[in-house]
Amino acid sequence: SVSRLNKKNHPRAKKSSFRPPSEMENAVAKQSIPLLTLYKMGRFNLSHRVVLAPLTRQRSYGNVPQPHAVLYYSQRTTPGGFLVTEATGVSDTAQGYQDTPGIWTKEHVEAWKPIVDAVH
Secondary structure, three states: OOOOOOOOOOOOOOOOOOOOOOHHHHHHHHHHOOOOOOEEEOOEEEOOOOEEOOOOOOOOHHHOOOOHHHHHHHHOOOOOOEEOOOOOEOOOOOOOOOOOOEOOOHHHHHHHHHHHHHHO
8 A cells, every 4th residue: 555644744744833823912913014004105095905916817808808807806996905907918929828808909998998997
């Protein structure tokens, strides 16, 4: 039979030193990491520091943002928040993945407008 190594019996396994933070550590963290406080980023005044990072969705068939993107992005935005859209191609030769949105044709620009309106 084939012997399997797991975390428990692995020769380099170490005991975990993880423990939940104490009340005092939580209080210090809240003071030193102001996640939900105002932040000025360049000319933008954000109401908090939570940012949606870009996620490649591959649902822009023919490189045209689809109507369902309005719902997708509007569900993930907050007033005064910051959202980064998925990678968007600037030319037909600048595509990293199939079915990612583009912004090099009038059709692309027009398809982005309802998305931009929904999140602003």
